[in-house]
Amino acid sequence: MRLSEFIVLHVDRIVDEWELFAETITPAAELMDSAALRDHAKAILLAAARDMTMPQTPGEQAAKAKGEGPEKTPSLDQAGASHGELRHNVGFDLVQMTSEFRHLRACVIRLWVASLVSPDMAYFQDMIRFNEAIDEALAESTAAYAEQVNRSRDLFLAILGHDLRAPLQAVSMSTELLLRKTALEGDALACVTHIQRGTRHMTVMVSDLLELVRSRLGRSLPIEPAPMDMAEAAHAVIAEACAGNPESDPTLEVLGDVRGNWDPGRIAQLLQNLIGNALQHGSDKRDVTVTLKGEPDAVCLTVHNHGSPISEDAIATIFDPLVRSADEQLGQPSTSLGLGLFIVKEVVNAHQGTIEVSSNEEDGTRFTVVLPRKL
Structure with missing residues (x-):
């Protein structure tokens, strides 16, 4: 049986093994139900099987092996990207997420090879095509995961920068009040001046940080001419x-x-x-x-x-x-x-x-x- 046919026929069995492996990824998996653990595994497998049945020239195969081929499988890419986003949201780290694909690849090859009675040279081509499909799904999952990490980091920086402005303003206003209401001299005046200068520096740094985050979140710099x-x-x-x-x-x-x-x-x-x-x-x-x-x-x-x-x-x-x-x-x-x-x-x-x-x-x-x- 060709590998694409085997995947379609035994997809539920393969996904069961995916789920069993995903359960071992703790602590994130401890709070996940069966549907969350299985996630997009079936969609990824079926999309991979469809991709394997598509004609491919030797040149296209060589390009795809290098990640340079223009050929894409929309359903495979979408499933892979969605999987990467969801695994990030439930607390998987990048190593844990990629380990799922490693296990999936090994599981499919092991079960398929065990089912073969008389291996054919075409089966080696099937293995190459399957590996290509899994690598494509992994690449999309990793890219989507990394994007979610960057966005989460930028949101954290935005919140941090926003929350820092209030205490900085309090320090700035307090030093201004001291200079106006109290006749400071010598070391006391020097200390307040240093605090004032340091507060100005920190305010500029926080402002710059917020501008960086705004640009990374896709927002242009607002201006009021x-x-x-x-x-x-x-x-x-x-x-x-x-x-x-x-x-x-x-x-x-x-x-x-x-x-x-x-x-x-x-x-x-x-x-x-x-x-x-x-x-x-x-x-x-x-x-x-x-x-x-x-x-x-x-x-x-x-x-x-x-x-x-x-x-x-x-x-x-x-x-x-x-x-x-x-x-x-x-x-x-x-x-x-x-x-x-x-x-x-x-x-x-x-x-x-x-x-x-x-x-x-x-x-x-x-x-x-x-x-x-x-x-």
């Missing part, structure tokens, strides 16, 4: 940077009309991250230049600093989330989550602008942002 002056925003950000880093002294150059229709809060984020990045990685905190230049339909912003150049490999991924600089990898202290430039890119995209970076030993590092005046 309004008329504003980029020069005023830059002055405010530089003043704040100098308050937090007294040794810094960025230079601001304004050329022409730099007014436009942008989201003031997002533009402040963009400026804070670019200027903060230049101050952190520049060789001289007093040698950072911010230039605003008005063009007919856009405003060009550049932030320049001298220091160790960014390698070409690093430039290729510099706007990716959670990317750490060389200094951070070497253990240099940082208050960054590696999200600052990722947020900058998101803000630029939301405003339909462009951003470029150039860096070399002679000219230093320069970030150039061009934003249209109107969206």
